[in-house]
Amino acid sequence: MAEPILALKNVTKHFGENTVLDDIDLSVHQGEVIVIVGPSGCGKSTLLRCVNALEPIQGGEIYLNDEKIDIKSKKLANLRQKIGMVFQSYELFPHLTVLENIVLAPTKVQKRKKEEVQQEALALLGRVGLLGKEGSYARQLSGGQKQRVAIVRALCMHPEILLFDEVTAALDPEMVREVLDVMLNLAAQGRTMIIVTHEMQFAKAVADRIIFLDGGKVLEDTKPEVFFEAPKTERARQFLSMFEFNVVKSQVEKVSS
Numbered sequence: 001m002a003e004p005i006l007a008l009k010n011v012t013k014h015f016g017e018n019t020v021l022d023d024i025d026l027s028v029h030q031g032e033v034i035v036i037v038g039p040s041g042c043g044k045s046t047l048l049r050c051v052n053a054l055e056p057i058q059g060g061e062i063y064l065n066d067e068k069i070d071i072k073s074k075k076l077a078n079l080r081q082k083i084g085m086v087f088q089s090y091e092l093f094p095h096l097t098v099l100e101n102i103v104l105a106p107t108k109v110q111k112r113k114k115e116e117v118q119q120e121a122l123a124l125l126g127r128v129g130l131l132g133k134e135g136s137y138a139r140q141l142s143g144g145q146k147q148r149v150a151i152v153r154a155l156c157m158h159p160e161i162l163l164f165d166e167v168t169a170a171l172d173p174e175m176v177r178e179v180l181d182v183m184l185n186l187a188a189q190g191r192t193m194i195i196v197t198h199e200m201q202f203a204k205a206v207a208d209r210i211i212f213l214d215g216g217k218v219l220e221d222t223k224p225e226v227f228f229e230a231p232k233t234e235r236a237r238q239f240l241s242m243f244e245f246n247v248v249k250s251q252v253e254k255v256s257s
């Protein structure tokens with residue numbers, strides 16, 4: 001198999017006494033879609049933040065291709081450009097239009113030509129169903145639209161890997177689908193992605209591999225059909241059973257309403 005794009009080797013991360021990532025090994029190959037699931041507080045966001053060197057690690061190494069991601073490295077700004085990240089909250093600049101928000105980093109940081117980036121931005125906005133919104137401001141957009149802009153903004157930097165941290169968690173239910181559809185499309189295009197989500201149906205549909213994180217460890221690293229149908233660990237079974245309860249509960253609500 002080819003070398004991974006991203007490799008975490010024996011990564012350990014503490015916050016004081018709290019060991020959040022405990023000797024984590026994880027490799028992501030070109031075109032792979034990894035979905036990370038696990039209970040709240042198990043370290044999913046921290047893992048993504050360590051990959052982007054937004055958090056220092058206390059042990060182990062993280063490589064993007066063969067470059068070590070080191071919070072002190074002079075090349076860090078350069079490496080970060082290769083890692084696109086979309087968070088739960090969409091922090092678009094309120095005083096800039098959608099197009100200005102998207103074009104900002106590629107022109108300022110990557111010194112690309114404004115016209116070229118604008119063309120690309122408009123094409124990408126079209127692909128996420130937002131053509132015509134390029135002149136709008138964040139306050140004029142719905143949450144789902146803002147998240148789609150945030151995805152376009154990340155794509156316009158031409159990242160080698162995209163990290164998504166619960167990007168639909170703060171959205172109203174009717175907007176979740178439009179954002180998940182964009183991510184499904186990116187997966188179909190062969191983008192390399194790590195996705196943290198609680199949307200289990202989506203995880204099943206999009207993932208090449210599911211990583212189940214709990215107690216600072218990778219307890220499962222397996223194909224979605226194995227993870228959802230026959231997880232190895234009791235912890236994963238317990239975790240999945242909470243979602244079954246939610247399904248049953250919502251069916252009950254439907255019947256009684």
Ligand SMILES: Nc1ncnc2c1ncn2[C@@H]1O[C@H](COP(=O)(O)OP(=O)(O)O)[C@@H](O)[C@H]1O
Nearest residue numbers: 015018020038039040041042043044045046047
């Ligand atoms: N900046 C921080 N300082 C101290 N503890 C933190 C910080 N960020 C996260 N933690 C702790 O690390 C653990 C993992 O958090 P997080 O990565 O946000 O979990 P998840 O995204 O899986 O819900 C939690 O116990 C959380 O309280």
Ligand SMILES: [Mg+2]
Nearest residue numbers: 044045046166
């Ligand atoms: Mg989180």
